[in-house]
Amino acid sequence: MGQFFAVFATDHPDSLALRQRLRPDHRAHLRATDAHRVVVRLGGPTLDETGVAMNGTLLVIEAASLVEVEAFVNDDPYVRAGLFANIEIRPWNWSLGNPESRGR
Numbered sequence: 001m002g003q004f005f006a007v008f009a010t011d012h013p014d015s016l017a018l019r020q021r022l023r024p025d026h027r028a029h030l031r032a033t034d035a036h037r038v039v040v041r042l043g044g045p046t047l048d049e050t051g052v053a054m055n056g057t058l059l060v061i062e063a064a065s066l067v068e069v070e071a072f073v074n075d076d077p078y079v080r081a082g083l084f085a086n087i088e089i090r091p092w093n094w095s096l097g098n099p100e101s102r103g104r
Contacts, residue, residue: 004041005069006092007059009084018083019045019054025077030059038063038072041094056084060092 011019030040039062045054057078063069069089073079079087 002062002064004092004094005061005063005066006090007057007061007069007073008086008088008090009058009073009078010046010056010086011054011083012085015083016053018081019078022077022081022083029076036068036072036075038068060094066091 029035030043033039040059041062042058042060044058046056046058047053048055061069061072063072066089073087073089078084
């Protein structure tokens, strides 16, 4: 498939209700591999200082290009609804812990 990308997204303040309402659709989007050409390898919500309240999203995505990742992220129900105050996508070299890198 190609390259890895890390997606860091931070929720707007006081948007937990929106996050919770859209979470099932968001999770379905992440798993709909037949609908897009990217694979989410790791993902989950980031948490506040207490370690309890969700306040953002971290994804590790495998895709052929940054353009594919951007299209995938922009189609996410969270993004379409305006949940995030900030989104950052960075190419990432998954070295430590990558099961495909063992023995190298």
